[in-house]
Amino acid sequence: MPDPLVKLEGVSKAFGDRELFKNVDLEVSMGEIVTIVGPSGVGKTTLLRAIAGMTDVEGQVTIGGQPAQHNGVTNGNHRLCLVTQHANLWDHLSALDNVALVRRLLHDEPRRTARRAAMRYMEALEVGGVARQYPHSLSGGEQQRVSLARGFAAETPLLLLDEVSSNVDFRRRRMIADALLDIAKSGRSIVLVTHDLETAQLLRGRTLRLTPDGLDDLSEVDTRVTS
Ligand SMILES: Nc1ncnc2c1ncn2[C@@H]1O[C@H](COP(=O)(O)OP(=O)(O)OP(=O)(O)O)[C@@H](O)[C@H]1O
Ligand SMILES: [Mg+2]
DSSP states (O other), X not given: OOOOSEEXXXXXXXXXXXXXXXXXXXXXXXXXXXXXXXXXXXSHHHHHHHHTTOSOOEEEEEETTEESEETTEEOOGGGEEEEOSSOOOOTTSOHHHHHHHHHHHHHOOOHHXXXXXXXXXXXXXXXXXXTTSOGGGSOHHHHHHXXXXXHHHHOOSEEEEESTTTTOOHXXXXXXXXXXXXXXXXXXXXXXXXXXXXXXXXXTSEEEEEETTEEEEOHHHHHHHHO
């Protein structure tokens, strides 16, 4: 068995005196999709930030065998991409250039090649038609899908996704789920945080529930529900 891409051992997080979660253990293999669910405020976004090395925690977080943080700064570099819960697009760039910029930065592609690659990802998420618009003129759902296309375009070994399928209709959830399954097939790993159990079921991967005492595996429960 190759080493897992992501490994969390005994991870705990507190903000001041307030303990959020403790004893979180998690291993994610290459090409695996793991979905994490849990009530609002339990710490799902914080856990994704911990995996990305963007917040300090007790315990060990490693990506590809390297600590996720080095001297208090994320050590993820080009190995991971976090798509945040709010789209966080760059307002001064068109939707297309929001996506193309990561191709230029991470893959060193010239402008025209970067835009072509960006357009492919945008079309796959049905936002090719709004590529020339600026973020302020996009609907919330369009912004969310442009942000997701930007994450896909990064083509990092690890993709961390925070609520990227909320506020979308069932057909588009299926479209997003299919795109995620394709990414996993190419050997990349995905950790998806969501309230959306429909997408979790479409992905057919491991589903875990975050609680203050750690992660519970819900996969057996899911199997019973769907069989
Ligand atoms: N930097 C911070 N300082 C203090 N408290 C924080 C900080 N970041 C998050 N929190 C608190 O930690 C708790 C968990 O936040 P988090 O965003 O991880 O929840 P969540 O599970 O993602 O919720 P939701 O489903 O609503 O997105 C919240 O009560 C939040 O207010
Ligand atoms: Mg959140």
